[in-house]
């Protein structure tokens with residue numbers, strides 16, 4: 001998982017590539033590098049650390065083309081040597097790579113036996129050397145021979161010192177787009193077309209081991225037999241506005257504050273006496289026939305899926321199961337043409353989610369994508385899609401995408417409930433009106449920022465937390481715990497509140513706080529009992545509770561109040577409290593909030 005970018009054309013390749021890498025840094029920021037050809041030699045500059053480290057140190061001569069990479073380490077430590085591009089042993093070929101070569105060890109052993117030496121720990125260097133081994137003057141042919149040796153999923157971009165007029169690219173189950181201009185002599189390659197600087201490019205997506213020979217004025221695509229093939233050319237609307245923090249200290253805080261607006265956008269144009277989705281290509285006939293749902297996602301998106309599963313059960317009365325995508329793809333699921341697959345992904349590029357979705361295709365299930373990035377692989381590869389319309393989410397820690405996911409999933413659950421005759425028009429109207437109140441509820445939470453900050457400051461010293469909840473508050477607690485873990489590096493586990501006494505309660509003591517999400521009315525009395533149980537073990541207790549619950553402050557050490565609403569809509573406000581709590585703890589602990597260690601915004605490897 002990494003970002004790859006390439007440029008050949010009339011502009012300065014170095015500048016274009018650095019700007020492309022900025023937009024791809026969400027795919028990894030362990031190291032970055034750029035390579036090109038100068039006077040018949042490969043020249044490189046690569047640096048461990050964020051892109052700013054490369055920018056500060058880059059010194060390259062006037063190169064004719066460039067390939068560039070931002071890395072999330074899979075094989076080998078984060079250091080300059082393991083940064084891409086990688087060279088073959090003759091230093092004739094430079095290669096950048098996104099993905100994993102599963103059989104790289106055996107390939108490397110074979111090459112070692114042939115006397116080839118390596119200077120990095122990466123699987124990438126093996127590919128560069130294989131291409132060199134097969135090279136007899138034609139880079140496309142050498143790459144094609146190499147592809148047949150490789151197992152795994154990947155996107156590759158290659159240059160050769162003897163071919164300063166071409167960049168060669170190939171992809172297997174990994175996004176890779178080629179853009180070319182009608183007006184200018186230039187062509188670009190990117191893991192994500194949204195990294196192209198303008199929206200007037202003709203774009204083709206490579207797949208199934210297709211190879212592209214990319215030149216200033218032409219692009220040729222070859223299939224596995226090396227026949228030149230014609231591909232669908234797409235024109236995509238690309239948002240070229242540079243991201244801005246708009247005065248906020250971090251993107252995360254800006255995105256938290258955007259939520260009243262992003263939720264309004266998620267609801268806008270989707271209700272007119274009944275729920276409807278303009279862009280949803282799935283027919284009502286198909287949706288009426290479904291008997292169950294299989295919901296797929298990772299991390300935050302899987303938590304949104306858990307909420308959706310409860311909503312679909314409560315309102316549409318359809319059974320559903322939520323699967324972590326990395327597990328789902330290796331299951332033997334009981335799904336059929338009557339199962340709706342719902343794949344949830346902010347980025348639409350998460351490898352596990354895409355792979356799980358692909359697995360389900362053999363069962364001929366209809367599928368639906370819930371996605372924020374409209375040109376993403378998920379949005380293109382699902383039968384139907386509902387877009388979040390939340391705008392780019394830059395902070396690695398997902399906030400506004402989560403609440404937009406639950407907003408559109410709430411609408412979709414109501415839509416299914418109508419199609420399956422489980423709710424009347426007037427019931428849906430009432431719920432929709434309450435949903436429209438949510439942005440105001442979130443503003444109420446945001447107005448409590450000083451209180452939440454002060455409470456977070458008090459809790460920032462602890463190294464371990466339990467987060468607990470019941471019903472709709474369980475996925476809310478899971479999401480809040482994930483926020484805390486990923487940006488503060490604090491151990492936070494989420495449990496169903498009733499489950500603590502079956503083991504985990506043994507861990508509790510005065511230095512082990514419990515954060516309890518109490519806004520699920522149906523189980524309110526039960527969670528009060530659970531709170532008294534943890535209080536009796538000496539744990540500090542922070543409760544997030546509805547504003548009309550006056551009793552909770554008698555038990556909890558601290559309470560953050562949220563506006564009261566029906567149980568099904570309670571995750572919104574409580575989640576925003578969880579986001580702010582994690583944000584201020586991370587800030588207090590001096591963490592890198594927008595780009596936490598070891599993470600990337602989009603996880604494009606398994």
Ligand code: AGP
Pocket residue numbers: 298299300301344345346347348349350353396397398399483486600601602603
């Ligand atoms: C959330 O804060 C995370 N950074 C992470 O769990 C994320 O939600 C997950 O990787 C899935 O990403 P996606 O929604 O883009 O598929």
